[in-house]
Amino acid sequence: MSETPGFHARPMPTRVPASPLTIQADLGEPATPGSTRCEGPALRHTLTAGDAAAHVAARVIAGDFIVTARVVASQAHAADGAIRLGWTAREGLQAGDAQVEAGLGAVELAGLDVLQLERRGRLWTVSVARHGEALRVLRQEDRELADALHVGLFVQAGSATFDNVRVVRPLPRLPGLYLQRPICSRLELLDVDTGVRSVIHEDAQLFEAPNWSRDGRFLIINQAGRLQRIDLVDRRIEVIDTGDVVRNNNDHVLSFDGRQIAISSQDPNDGESRIHVLPIDGGRPRRVTRQGPSYLHGWSPDGQHLVYTAQRPGNDAYDIWRIDLDGRHETRLTDAPRLDDGPEYAPDGASIWFCSARSGRMQIWRMGPGGEDPRQLTDDGHDDWFPHVSPDGSRVIFLSYLPGEVDPQDHPGGRHVVLRTMPVDGGAPRVVAYLHGGQGSLNVHSWSPDGRRVAFVSHTLPLD
Known part of the structure; x- marks a missing residue:
C-alpha cells in the first residue's frame, strides 16, 4: 500500500503521436513539386499534387495492415475534374512500381468519403462508406506483393484534405x-x-x-x-x-x-x-x-x-x-x-x-x-x-x-x-x-x- 493517499508524486507526460506518414514523394517529375501538410491534434493531412503527377505521403509497413481515412475536401487542378485520391501500397516510389490502390475519382467523391485498404496475407480488401454509414466492400483481390511496402495516401491532379488518418497493424486473433x-x-x-x-x-x-x-x-x-x-x-x-x-x-x-x-x-x-x-x-x-x-x-x-x-x-x-x-x-x-x-x-x-x-x-x-x-x-x-x-x-x-x-x-x-x-x-x-x-x-x-x-x-x- 502507498504511504499516503492520492496520486503518485512523479507524474509523467502523455505521449502524443506525430503523423504516421513520414515519407513524401512525387511519382514522376512535376515542374512544381507536390506537398504534404499535417496540422492540429486531429492530424489533418492536406496533400497537393504538382501538375499531373501523383503526390504520396507514406510509411514503410511490413506484413498485414489496415489504413483508413476520411476525405473532408478535394479540388481538381485539371479543367476536366480528373482528380484521383486515396490509399496506395507500393513496392517503391517510382511511377511504374507494382502497387495495390484504393482510389476514388471525381464521380465517386460525390457520394463517398471514408476509404479503407486492408492487407491480410495475399488478400487485399478495399472498403468505402459515406461517413455515418457502414463500410461496404468495394472489391477484393488476391495478389502477391513484397512483405515491406510503402503504404500511404496519394492525390493526383489536385489537392485533398483527410481527417481520421489511421494506420493499424492488426492484432493476432488470440483468445484474450x-x-x-x-x-x-x-x-x-x-x-x-x-x-x-x-x-x-x-x-x-x-x-x-x-x-x-x-x-x-x-x-x-x-x-x-x-x-x-x-x-x-x-x-x-x-x-x-x-x-x-x-x-x-x-x-x-x-x-x-x-x-x-x-x-x-x-x-x-x-x-x-x-x-x-x-x-x-x-x-x-x-x-x-x-x-x-x-x-x-x-x-x-x-x-x-x-x-x-x-x-x-x-x-x-x-x-x-x-x-x-x-x-x-x-x-x-x-x-x-x-x-x-x-x-x-x-x-x-x-x-x-x-x-x-x-x-x-x-x-x-x-x-x-x-x-x-x-x-x-x-x-x-x-x-x-x-x-x-x-x-x-x-x-x-x-x-x-x-x-x-x-x-x-x-x-x-x-x-x-x-x-x-x-x-x-x-x-x-x-x-x-x-x-x-x-x-x-x-x-x-x-x-x-x-x-x-x-x-x-x-x-x-x-x-x-
Whole structure:
C-alpha cells in the first residue's frame, strides 16, 4: 500500500503521436513539386499534387495492415475534374512500381468519403462508406506483393484534405486481449457530431476504458492493474492510489457527483472480480460485493446503488444485479438463459440500459430501474455492446462488431468495430467512428460533461 493517499508524486507526460506518414514523394517529375501538410491534434493531412503527377505521403509497413481515412475536401487542378485520391501500397516510389490502390475519382467523391485498404496475407480488401454509414466492400483481390511496402495516401491532379488518418497493424486473433505482446494503445477523443478524432496519448502497452470526469478536466484509464488519471489541460498522467487493490480491470465508474469512483478488481485469493468504492482522488478502497465474479458498469444518479453483471451459484448465465452502496442488499434484475452485460443508468435514473444476447445476437436493451419492462432497441445484424447515454439523456452511444465477426456472447479485442449512436427512443443507428478495437475500447461511460465528445481506446501492433 502507498504511504499516503492520492496520486503518485512523479507524474509523467502523455505521449502524443506525430503523423504516421513520414515519407513524401512525387511519382514522376512535376515542374512544381507536390506537398504534404499535417496540422492540429486531429492530424489533418492536406496533400497537393504538382501538375499531373501523383503526390504520396507514406510509411514503410511490413506484413498485414489496415489504413483508413476520411476525405473532408478535394479540388481538381485539371479543367476536366480528373482528380484521383486515396490509399496506395507500393513496392517503391517510382511511377511504374507494382502497387495495390484504393482510389476514388471525381464521380465517386460525390457520394463517398471514408476509404479503407486492408492487407491480410495475399488478400487485399478495399472498403468505402459515406461517413455515418457502414463500410461496404468495394472489391477484393488476391495478389502477391513484397512483405515491406510503402503504404500511404496519394492525390493526383489536385489537392485533398483527410481527417481520421489511421494506420493499424492488426492484432493476432488470440483468445484474450491481455495475451497480446507487444501492443500499442491509443487514447482518442471523438467529436460525436462532426466525426473528427484526435489521438491525445499512446503507449506501447495495453490500457483501456476511459472515464471522463464530471467536471471535464481529466480522464481515468486502467493499465497493468492500476488506475491512471490523465489531465486534459497539462496532459500529465498520475497513478491513483487504490491501496492494496491493484488488479483493477476495465470496469470502473464515477459517481454522478464526481466525488467517488467504483472499481472492479480481481481478488488475489480466487481470481474473481469484486467491486470496491473509494474517493476519486485515491485512498483505501471499501469492498461492496462479497461474492464474485462481479463486473461493475453503472452507478445510480442518487448515489445509492451500483449495477453490474454477475454470475451466482446455481446459474450458468451472467445476469444483471443491483446492490446498495453499503453492500447489504443484492438484487437480481434479469434472468435470461444467455449473457446480459453492461448495465448503466440513464441520467434521470428512470431506466437501465444494457446489452443482451437473449434474442440470439448481442443487442441493446432498456428496462426499468427494478428490471421491469425490458425492451430491445437494436436489431440490424451487428453485435452491439456497452450502451452509454449522453449527459442530456437524448442519445446513446455503443460499440458494434460487424455482422458475423464474433460469437454474440464474446467481445474480444483486435476486431473491425464501429461506434454508433442513436436516439434514446430507438431508430437507425449512425456510425460515428470506424476503428480496430473491441474489448477495452468503450466498456465504461466516457461522454464529456457537455455531451459533445466521447473518449475511447483503439489498439494496434507497434508500427515500427
